[in-house]
Amino acid sequence: MAQIDIRSVRKSYGKTQTLHGVDLIFPTGEFVVILGPSGCGKSTLLRMIAGLEEITAGEIAIGGTVVNRLEPRERGCAMVFQNYALYPHMSVADNIGYALKVAGVPKAERRRRIEETASIVGLSDYLERKPAALSGGQRQRVAMGRAMIREPKVFLFDEPLSNLDAKLRVSMRAEIRKLHQRLNATSVFVTHDQVEAMTLADRLVVMNKGQVEQVGQPLDIYHRPASTFVASFIGSPAMNLMDSRIEGGTVRIGGHAVRLSPAAASLEGREITVGIRPEQVRLSSNGTGVMAVADFVEELGSGRIVHAAMEGQAFAAAIGEEVRVQPGQPIAFELPAEHLHLFDRESGRRIEVEGPAASPVAAVPALALS
Numbered sequence: 001m002a003q004i005d006i007r008s009v010r011k012s013y014g015k016t017q018t019l020h021g022v023d024l025i026f027p028t029g030e031f032v033v034i035l036g037p038s039g040c041g042k043s044t045l046l047r048m049i050a051g052l053e054e055i056t057a058g059e060i061a062i063g064g065t066v067v068n069r070l071e072p073r074e075r076g077c078a079m080v081f082q083n084y085a086l087y088p089h090m091s092v093a094d095n096i097g098y099a100l101k102v103a104g105v106p107k108a109e110r111r112r113r114i115e116e117t118a119s120i121v122g123l124s125d126y127l128e129r130k131p132a133a134l135s136g137g138q139r140q141r142v143a144m145g146r147a148m149i150r151e152p153k154v155f156l157f158d159e160p161l162s163n164l165d166a167k168l169r170v171s172m173r174a175e176i177r178k179l180h181q182r183l184n185a186t187s188v189f190v191t192h193d194q195v196e197a198m199t200l201a202d203r204l205v206v207m208n209k210g211q212v213e214q215v216g217q218p219l220d221i222y223h224r225p226a227s228t229f230v231a232s233f234i235g236s237p238a239m240n241l242m243d244s245r246i247e248g249g250t251v252r253i254g255g256h257a258v259r260l261s262p263a264a265a266s267l268e269g270r271e272i273t274v275g276i277r278p279e280q281v282r283l284s285s286n287g288t289g290v291m292a293v294a295d296f297v298e299e300l301g302s303g304r305i306v307h308a309a310m311e312g313q314a315f316a317a318a319i320g321e322e323v324r325v326q327p328g329q330p331i332a333f334e335l336p337a338e339h340l341h342l343f344d345r346e347s348g349r350r351i352e353v354e355g356p357a358a359s360p361v362a363a364v365p366a367l368a369l370s
Contacts, residue, residue, distance in 0.1 A: 002153035009058035036207035078147035
């Protein structure tokens, strides 16, 4: 068993607290990704699991055993670092098998396991080379092989792909995922890259300022963000967020009004933030709707992202490659009501209502309010 239980964990450096009572459970065999901006505490949490950072308060248990006072080597974890941490004077074979040598594993058995591991990570032809003679991706495979050969209960990845180019990151993501499926160990992967997070995770943990913002499956978090922070951090471009107020059963956005469903009647008079994903915005077919002015167009090959200004707020919409938009051009957008998200403006937390927050009728002219 390699379930990881994190209970009310705090971390302080002097008077500065970087983790504020984190509670998480990582079930056995799951691939968990911890996502967040730099300085949010994600790498600190990973290092606390590994035993490389002391726990200020709370408990961490691995496989039912509290590990707070255990040395890193006693925890059954293997860690893959951002900078690979290879021994430059050793061959690939010696790097991969170093832990077995320290443990006193006989030479013949050690060689067998090194060759087996090298085959899994695609390094059979490079065993005699030194790290300096390898590419970045090959060095990362050496680091993964060194972790694998210990047959750990838990794999810990600390932004292992951030030093690789874009094409290599894609292929290494696939390799890490296949490795996890083959070994069936519990994997915890830290990153600030949302694409890595969405493609790798069984369970996604979004962190901000030392706290957990949301935990769930990647698509659930994408489609139902728990806060404006999650809404703006997950997705590229980020979700459009616009301040508004619920009045007369509607919210006004960009000089237009969207009628809310009866389920949202209890929110009357509330100051809110309205969100919608750029890919769920539609160009108006008749020139009426929410008005914005195009700033620039981002070409993606398969489509375009129009970046615009709406009443002084940034606004983005995904459009087809056949649509031509020029900077400075006024554009009318439709905001399908079923794709709107409502957040409390003060706390930033998602507002839950029974049924859809907005009615299927998304376009109510602003004049109807007067």
